Amino acid sequence: MKGYFKNPAATAICIDSEGWLHTGDFGHYDCDGFVYIVARIKELIKYKGYQIAPVELEDILLRHPKVADAVVIGIPGSESGEVPKAFVVREDASLRESELQEYMKEKVVEYKQLKGGIVFVSSIPKNPSGKILRRALREM
Template identity: 50%
Template sequence: MAIGPEGNQRCGSCGRLEQNLEAKIVDPKTGEALGPGQRGELWLKGPTIMQGYLGDAEATNATLNSEGWLKTGDLCYFDQDGFLFIVDRLKELIKYKAYQVPPAELEHVLQSHPEIVDAAVVPYPHEESGQIPMAFVVRQPASTLDEKKVMDYVAKQARLVLNVAPYKKIRRVSFINAIPKSPAGKILRRELVNLALSGTQSRL
């Protein structure tokens, strides 16, 4: 799929592709190319794409296929007009039963609550489901939000506003003073997973 440089902005999109760059959305399990509106891994190809990792054939083969397509590891989709939307990183998807849940979608819902300052969603191990979405929430001062209110809010918003599938729900909540982030603002999910597994997180 090749998309020219023309292009107005579209809310929620990172825009259209640069000229001379090709892209396609691929089912990460089957390698099948997907159409507009379908979510999969973003593959890129063009003169500006790297040729590989110097001295590391294994890493190169894992990232580039034989035709020169770069596997970005990003879960994305194109709309009918060629605008690209990034959903999440594939490696960060939560494997709930037979489904994959993007943490960023649930974080967006959580952050829309007027009593929530910040939030992050991570996988929490579950015997029956494999993993369940767990939310770390920073509340506004003097907020009375509890675990049930947070989960009910997400379920309602997901169903009525965002049309999110029923399996995309928060199933565990912990309240925290601040979400750990890198200097670039990236959520340090591994720290939160470790905190959840340690059992020492605040639930006040």
């Protein structure tokens, strides 16, 4: 990419002085050279200098047998920065917040805990192509 058409300001934001394109994606690569995009930097939750990828917490929540679907967003935290908050669709109606909080304590370090709480919803809002509408969750 050479830049945005007739928009040098936008080009300067995403292409640095060495020619690197900054996409806003967060990812890693493995020993075989495969690249994995796991999150958007804008979606990262920043808590006391730590960066938390919501997709990591969502993946853990989705492994719980009583969870049908889950999304994690960052909300303003009282201590510092943001804290993770989960929206969960139950697979089993007996699932309680305390059960999920205990499950997460076993799986992630302290700063990645769902300090913003867990809200049970009937469905996760998505657009027609299946992209999660995180903004709609923030407005809930």
